[in-house]
Amino acid sequence: MKKITPKAMCAWIPKREDETHKGDYGRVLIVAGNKQFGGAAIMAAEACVKSGAGLTTVASDSVNRPALQTRIPECMFIDYENITSLTEQISQFDTILIGPGLGLDTNAEELFRLVLQNATEKQQIIIDGDGITIYAKGKIPHPPASLTFTPHAGEWERLKALAPGAETATEIAMTLDATLVLKGHRTKVYAGESAWQNIYGTPAMATGGMGDTLAGTICGLMAQTEKPIIGTLAAVFLHSYIGEILAKKRYVVLPTEIAEELPTYLKIFSETDEHA
Amino acid sequence: MKKITPKAMCAWIPKREDETHKGDYGRVLIVAGNKQFGGAAIMAAEACVKSGAGLTTVASDSVNRPALQTRIPECMFIDYENITSLTEQISQFDTILIGPGLGLDTNAEELFRLVLQNATEKQQIIIDGDGITIYAKGKIPHPPASLTFTPHAGEWERLKALAPGAETATEIAMTLDATLVLKGHRTKVYAGESAWQNIYGTPAMATGGMGDTLAGTICGLMAQTEKPIIGTLAAVFLHSYIGEILAKKRYVVLPTEIAEELPTYLKIFSETDEHA
Amino acid sequence: MKKITPKAMCAWIPKREDETHKGDYGRVLIVAGNKQFGGAAIMAAEACVKSGAGLTTVASDSVNRPALQTRIPECMFIDYENITSLTEQISQFDTILIGPGLGLDTNAEELFRLVLQNATEKQQIIIDGDGITIYAKGKIPHPPASLTFTPHAGEWERLKALAPGAETATEIAMTLDATLVLKGHRTKVYAGESAWQNIYGTPAMATGGMGDTLAGTICGLMAQTEKPIIGTLAAVFLHSYIGEILAKKRYVVLPTEIAEELPTYLKIFSETDEHA
Amino acid sequence: MKKITPKAMCAWIPKREDETHKGDYGRVLIVAGNKQFGGAAIMAAEACVKSGAGLTTVASDSVNRPALQTRIPECMFIDYENITSLTEQISQFDTILIGPGLGLDTNAEELFRLVLQNATEKQQIIIDGDGITIYAKGKIPHPPASLTFTPHAGEWERLKALAPGAETATEIAMTLDATLVLKGHRTKVYAGESAWQNIYGTPAMATGGMGDTLAGTICGLMAQTEKPIIGTLAAVFLHSYIGEILAKKRYVVLPTEIAEELPTYLKIFSETDEHA
Secondary structure, eight states: OEEEOHHHHHHHSOOOOTTOOGGGGOEEEEEOOOSSOHHHHHHHHHHHHHTTOSEEEEEEOGGGHHHHHHHOTTSEEEETTOHHHHHHHGGGOSEEEEOTTOOSSHHHHHHHHHHHHHOOTTOEEEEOTHHHHHHTTSOSOOOSSEEEEOOOHHHHHHHHTTOTTOOSHHHHHHHHTEEEEEOSTTOEEEETTEEEEEOOOOGGGOSTTHHHHHHHHHHHHHTTSSSHHHHHHHHHHHHHHHHHHHHTSOSSOOHHHHHHHHHHHHHHHHHSOOOO | OEEEOHHHHHHHSOOOOTTOOGGGGOEEEEEOOOSSOHHHHHHHHHHHHHTTOSEEEEEEOGGGHHHHHHHOTTSEEEETTOHHHHHHHGGGOSEEEEOTTOOSSHHHHHHHHHHHHHOOTTOEEEEOTHHHHHHTTSOSOOOSSEEEEOOOHHHHHHHHTTOTTOOSHHHHHHHHTEEEEEOSTTOEEEETTEEEEEOOOOGGGOSTTHHHHHHHHHHHHHTTSSSHHHHHHHHHHHHHHHHHHHHTSOSSOOHHHHHHHHHHHHHHHHHSOOOO | OEEEOHHHHHHHSOOOOTTOOGGGGOEEEEEOOOSSOHHHHHHHHHHHHHTTOSEEEEEEOGGGHHHHHHHOTTSEEEETTOHHHHHHHGGGOSEEEEOTTOOSSHHHHHHHHHHHHHOOTTOEEEEOTHHHHHHTTSOSOOOSSEEEEOOOHHHHHHHHTTOTTOOSHHHHHHHHTEEEEEOSTTOEEEETTEEEEEOOOOGGGOSTTHHHHHHHHHHHHHTTSSSHHHHHHHHHHHHHHHHHHHHTSOSSOOHHHHHHHHHHHHHHHHHSOOOO | OEEEOHHHHHHHSOOOOTTOOGGGGOEEEEEOOOSSOHHHHHHHHHHHHHTTOSEEEEEEOGGGHHHHHHHOTTSEEEETTOHHHHHHHGGGOSEEEEOTTOOSSHHHHHHHHHHHHHOOTTOEEEEOTHHHHHHTTSOSOOOSSEEEEOOOHHHHHHHHTTOTTOOSHHHHHHHHTEEEEEOSTTOEEEETTEEEEEOOOOGGGOSTTHHHHHHHHHHHHHTTSSSHHHHHHHHHHHHHHHHHHHHTSOSSOOHHHHHHHHHHHHHHHHHSOOOO
């Protein structure tokens, strides 16, 4: 199992070229946040924008619009009850995150199904939080898009049920035809035959919303890197690396504080060139 | 009467262990804030999250959702008029704060009664602000849960009426079968036969909302410490200790400024080990 | 005409005594902000809270609640269309600011009349902005409460019409039986036979909302000082003094930036004792 | 083609004179932001206020009020569905920005037409974003007001269709009877026979909302400078100059971070006198 190291990060984060524009840095849709868990949408969106994604749109319950627009006006907003508008726009995005704070009721399931049904082959879909629990019910087929799952321990147990014969995480990832990000004290990533382990992380990060911030960082970086797995690994690294640094002076590190530092640490790693 | 000292604090705030997750740091419900006093819910919630509580949910009037989600997206939100949803979820929490800015009308009383009726033996309930005034009417029986009251001088007078024969604060605490936090220039805490006095505090803290921040800190730390009284004492200490430090450069210290500093001072005291 | 000097400020801002509580630092009501000018209510409220007022309540249009509660949760909120609730509470306040961003329509006039009609002899009322224009129509009698007007040049012309025989500002102030704060490059204050001139102020402060912040500072300090005129003078001084300091590094100084610095400069002047 | 240099900037940004008031620094109306793109209105408004405009009003969808008032209470707000109120007020403004995040539906077109039809000869109108796409349809005549267009590459293609015979940007600008700001890696400005090229800008600025912030800075500075072209050039310069400075420590620079620095850099250039 490969370690995710700072040295690898230096190779993964590209310098931005002159003459590029926002369209070159990804169009991300985040489908997240019901009336109870609106903060999940906000935290994911902040991480996505601050990771440098070119254009970020959040589809959420309309009660979450004021808080989202206040905290991160750089984001666009779709009321997810406006199914027609949402459906029409899905094909415009290259990267979609679905699940944080979505809830588990019938509406959430229908919304989840809608997004997956309208996804296309060229899209990357990250399924997080409640989205994993819904997908794990096994009623929705694998879309033509590429999938990445980001389960915590409980969601991982549910997801395993979809791959009854598989024994190792690698086998499960291959059965699910997806990348797996198994979150924990030392997060592990499985893609195809490959596996990586994170070497950072601190219990000061054990607080609600931390996974939403990670998911937002993954979709933001995935939209900017040539290979999706590179964006995923970089996000896992940065999220915990920044968490450890902040934890030197804080008993608890809030998810939004990690998002705040993304532009700074991305800059540092983009300038330390280890490509050669 | 014991003094609440910095030395004691060092023993009270544990280092976080590796391999722990958010569920290990408490599930807190804060029932607070009507249409007029929504800030009370926000200030309590910020203090709770920044004290390190693992998962914090606020049940409040729906008009308070946007401000709460903007200031502290790490929090979850229940519209307290959705009685069914609230009732179903009460048993999930280990610590409940009820009362800040709740108001005194019939709806507030019914909500208060609902929460206490659904509380279970394993839960800690902190009753603050308007919750104390409602409880002091004597119509609601002591729930199986453990109780902590945090009255200011006026609320303390009302609460005394429930223990007509008792003469000292210790006697009243025992009659009420509750921990008492008597707020004032030098706050006192009574639990069973024990009594403690705070040695910090400044008149720069004499401003609206300061008690809401204290209540939020108490429930946040109580959810993380082995014994509830330890979390209570640590909260009383930190709240006033931070207040004094900030008051060196401010004529008035705002409650939200104290919450902001909680992660920093918790870190300092968690690392100065006086357990031995 | 006396100058408002830093030396005078040192005598005006008292140190806070131990054993005091929030009720000792004033109960302020701010009636301000319609659907178009909600920011006026917010800016006044922030200045009031940060000047150290003990308890601040804003009565405004309900559309302004989320922004106000987000920016300054220390504040309480009354929907000013809830006339019954507002009327019942008026007598609880010792200081009332009315007028910033109130608008000039029939509803604003009725609200203005309601507040003045319910004011009592012991209250201080500061009338600012649109409140001055409404009062200048001459339809509303002087309430038993004490009045302070804070007109800018245009509002001053309207207000003069109420004192047709009077020639000097002092005469007008006496005819109106009110304190006058004539805002301008060098603001002047008239109370009874006395007159003061401010010696600070910068064109970097020439931006919308600056008067709302001044009005909020006046009511906040008036609620804390023994004589209302002292609070008024101190507010005029601090507002422009802070503005000049910030303008050393800013082309334009925003009103909310001045409010932000109030606790710091109040602290400085409270500790430089010139009482002797 | 002239370069837009720091030396020129020093001549362009005037020192503010004593005895001036907010009315001397412009009255700006920003018509922007539908339900999906509310952030565009917020970002433009923040840039406008922080560039020093005396009075800034935003006309937008009412769902955007809470976020706008929270982030920049210095702004005033008109619900753009209240057509009567908006129409009555249009003549009060000297500078109007229309288009950011306005959308392209029938309502947006009608609103756009309404504003242009009510514009007067003395007004400056900046047309940005969706406003350009609407204007490019050729159905709305040039109003008596002066026009400035701020197209990105795609919008530029659409706008060209209105000047079929013209070959160069200068010819198109003259055919359209407008100033052109062609946004890109090195933004170009065309006005009459003159043309200027910006020499700053960084791909770290390639993120959603950057154009909204530029448009807001243009209208804010245009309202304060004697000649509108001076305000336009100064805005183009400052926006990218600040962007480059922030990009030294950030992988991505957010639009709102640029607005935040406007008062500081305007101060620096206003004090370095190169008029002689």
